[in-house]
Amino acid sequence: xxxxxxxxxxxxxxxxxxxxxxxxxxxxxxxxxxxxxxxxxxxxxxxxxxxxxxxxxxxxxxxxxxxxxxxxxxxxxxxxxxxxxxxxxxxxxxxxxxxxxxxxxxxxxxxxxxxxxxxxxxxxxxxxxxxxxxxxxxxxxxxxxxxxxxxxxxxxxxxxxxxxxxxxxxxxxxxxxxxxxxxxxxxxxxxxxxxxxxxxxxxxxxxxxxxxxxxxxxxxxxxxxxxxxxxxxxxxxxxxxxxxxxxxxxxxxxxxxxxxxxxxxxxxxxxxxxxxxxxxxxxxxxxxxxxxxxxxxxxxxxxxxxxxxxxxxxxxxxxxxxxxxxxxxxxxxxxxxxx
Amino acid sequence: xxxxxxxxxxxxxxxxxxxxxxxxxxxxxxxxxxxxxxxxxxxxxxxxxxxxxxxxxxxxxxxxxxxxxxxxxxxxxxxxxxxxxxxxxxxxxxxxxxxxxxxxxxxxxxxxxxxxxxxxxxxxxxxxxxxxxxxxxxxxxxxxxxxxxxxxxxxxxxxxxxxxxxxxxxxxxxxxxxxxxxxxxxxxxxxxxxxxxxxxxxxxxxxxxxxxxxxxxxxxxxxxxxxxxxxxxxxxxxxxxxxxxxxxxxxxxxxxxxxxxxxxxxxxxxxxxxxxxxxxxxxxxxxxxxxxxxxxxxxxxxxxxxxxxxxxxxxxxxxxxxxxxxxxxxxxxxxxxxx
Numbered sequence: 001x002x003x004x005x006x007x008x009x010x011x012x013x014x015x016x017x018x019x020x021x022x023x024x025x026x027x028x029x030x031x032x033x034x035x036x037x038x039x040x041x042x043x044x045x046x047x048x049x050x051x052x053x054x055x056x057x058x059x060x061x062x063x064x065x066x067x068x069x070x071x072x073x074x075x076x077x078x079x080x081x082x083x084x085x086x087x088x089x090x091x092x093x094x095x096x097x098x099x100x101x102x103x104x105x106x107x108x109x110x111x112x113x114x115x116x117x118x119x120x121x122x123x124x125x126x127x128x129x130x131x132x133x134x135x136x137x138x139x140x141x142x143x144x145x146x147x148x149x150x151x152x153x154x155x156x157x158x159x160x161x162x163x164x165x166x167x168x169x170x171x172x173x174x175x176x177x178x179x180x181x182x183x184x185x186x187x188x189x190x191x192x193x194x195x196x197x198x199x200x201x202x203x204x205x206x207x208x209x210x211x212x213x214x215x216x217x218x219x220x221x222x223x224x225x226x227x228x229x230x231x232x233x234x235x236x237x238x239x240x241x242x243x244x245x246x247x248x249x250x251x252x253x254x255x256x257x258x259x260x261x262x263x264x265x266x267x268x269x270x271x272x273x274x275x276x277x278x279x280x281x282x283x284x285x286x287x288x289x290x291x292x293x294x295x296x297x298x299x300x301x302x303x304x305x306x307x308x309x310x311x312x313x314x315x316x317x318x319x320x321x322x323x324x325x326x327x328x329x330x331x332x333x334x335x336x337x338x339x
Numbered sequence: 340x341x342x343x344x345x346x347x348x349x350x351x352x353x354x355x356x357x358x359x360x361x362x363x364x365x366x367x368x369x370x371x372x373x374x375x376x377x378x379x380x381x382x383x384x385x386x387x388x389x390x391x392x393x394x395x396x397x398x399x400x401x402x403x404x405x406x407x408x409x410x411x412x413x414x415x416x417x418x419x420x421x422x423x424x425x426x427x428x429x430x431x432x433x434x435x436x437x438x439x440x441x442x443x444x445x446x447x448x449x450x451x452x453x454x455x456x457x458x459x460x461x462x463x464x465x466x467x468x469x470x471x472x473x474x475x476x477x478x479x480x481x482x483x484x485x486x487x488x489x490x491x492x493x494x495x496x497x498x499x500x501x502x503x504x505x506x507x508x509x510x511x512x513x514x515x516x517x518x519x520x521x522x523x524x525x526x527x528x529x530x531x532x533x534x535x536x537x538x539x540x541x542x543x544x545x546x547x548x549x550x551x552x553x554x555x556x557x558x559x560x561x562x563x564x565x566x567x568x569x570x571x572x573x574x575x576x577x578x579x580x581x582x583x584x585x586x587x588x589x590x591x592x593x594x595x596x597x598x599x600x601x602x603x604x605x606x607x608x609x610x611x612x613x614x615x616x617x618x619x620x621x622x623x624x625x626x627x628x629x630x631x632x633x634x635x636x637x638x639x640x641x642x643x644x645x646x647x648x649x650x651x652x653x654x655x656x657x658x659x660x661x662x663x664x665x666x667x668x669x670x671x672x673x674x675x676x677x678x
């Protein structure tokens with residue numbers, strides 16, 4: 001076999017304000033062989049997620065921020081090319097935090113084998129992976145949704161949001177989605193069975209529009225977005241409402257701390273709760289949740305869509321599109337083919 | 340006995356923005372006799388609380404707003420003067436929502452007998468009443484404080500705040516108070532045993548000041564205030580922090596929806612929770628909680644202070660003082676003497 005070349009993107013500098021391509025530096029280097037206990041993997045699918053913007057900052061968060069010069073963080077579905085770890089053999093497909101590169105040498109212990117068929121392996125990064133689990137635990141454990149409640153989902157056409165609305169429906173709730181185009185809202189209602197969806201860009205008074213779709217108010221607001229969409233939603237919460245704070249993509253590129261209507265008084269008046277979480281808080285229960293998510297998929301009750309960009313070279317451009325709502329469903333980079 | 344005259348204050352008009360005396364209308368009328376099942380009570384102590392401002396508004400809340408012309412809402416310690424209810428006899432002391440007046444005819448079922456000695460009966464409106472219970476359930480049930488945690492209390496020299504800090508200490512937490520004068524902060528630390536207290540008016544950079552007092556960050560923020568104090572506090576919350584939203588006195592007189600730094604991203608990054616509540620959510624457990632609060636008082640671990648204004652005529656003026664921080668501890672109107 002000819003020498004393998006690793007293509008990777010590293011952090012050139014912490015972006016200030018809206019991230020652009022100057023934050024990313026492209027590098028090529030020969031692939032190194034694995035050492036004892038390590039595995040060489042070839043990246044097949046790279047997941048692009050809004051949370052990565054938060055890591056590209058020196059600010060304190062629940063994980064260590066990326067350092068300048070480091071490979072951009074990211075989770076992949078990868079194929080084992082060469083194994084010096086007893087748990088893996090050539091051809092295995094695994095989940096790994098390889099970052100944005102085409103090959104990676106990883107400790108075998110950092111890999112997790114995937115049981116999905118190769119044609120569906122990418123689902124392990126979407127509806128049957130972190131985004132699906134985020135929707136699942138966010139709704140059931142943080143939001144504590146109950147049958148008959150009205151669940152509003154922002155960023156509803158994204159990987160997490162689209163799963164969240166469908167899970168709300170499966171659990172007997174009324175699911176209303178907010179998304180950024182008519183094409184997306186049509187997919188949510190006609191494709192995924194949301195009870196209703198609204199294109200926030202088409203309404204000068206979003207609260208008014210939401211009010212019409214949620215005549216009984218909002219019991220659970222599953223928020224991926226923040227900003228004006230959240231302002232409108234919070235204005236409509238019911239007594240004992242739960243605001244599940246899953247993402248705040250409207251603010252990830254903010255240069256200054258964003259300001260807006262204060263919400264503590266709304267929480268007080270409504271005896272409501274707003275709570276942030278990360279899916280890894282529920283890691284011990286991932287397996288059981290995945291069984292349920294997979295069952296819902298096989299029953300046709302949980303559907304997904306993928307937006308695929310070809311080639312690791314295009315990862316930065318694709319990532320920037322996340323902040324413009326360019327993707328519908330899960331955004332993936334197809335990095336290489338299974339050998 | 341000479342004819343008894345009822346002095347009362349009713350809502351003249353919904354105040355817009357900062358409430359002033361024009362919102363209150365003074366009335367006198369002869370006291371009417373009780374009917375079958377009713378009790379005539381004489382108000383001894385009237386409780387003045389910030390929440391009343393919220394009721395003086397046509398806005399939706401967790402209770403019905405006051406109507407123009409109605410007696411201003413308020414809880415009292417009152418003495419039974421004449422009873423036509425089998426559960427009460429002349430001379431009994433009872434808690435009652437009499438409103439701002441010197442006498443009231445109430446259904447006996449609306450009264451709750453007080454077991455405290457007459458000299459301590461006013462505690463039933465403070466540390467051994469709604470404010471004490473609010474502190475208790477807010478910290479233990481909403482805040483879920485754990486030994487060793489840092490608990491920051493805003494409005495710490497008020498009736499609820501002063502109890503909250505002491506209960507936090509009793510439960511093995513570090514209690515830090517924020518109040519509006521050096522006299523108050525001295526009372527909190529030297530009088531009540533708070534670990535530290537800060538006069539927010541004396542610091543241009545409150546976050547900096549709080550940061551020095553909370554070197555390990557804030558685990559539970561018990562908020563009575565909102566506004567800039569909350570902004571500073573929320574900037575210092577720890578992973579898995581709880582923000583107990585008990586009051587937002589800084590905003591009760593706001594004419595327009597107040598704006599400030601957005602907090603959902605802070606909740607997300609810190610996997611933190613902000614939750615509003617009212618004490619009546621825990622009504623079934625009041626008795627047991629009062630036993631515990633009373634025990635702490637008798638052990639000298641829970642202290643209180645009362646600011647007493649003489650005469651129902653002065654109730655509006657005293658009430659307005661709440662929004663200027665005029666009171667230390669529980670604000671009461673001494674309306675009449677026990678007969």
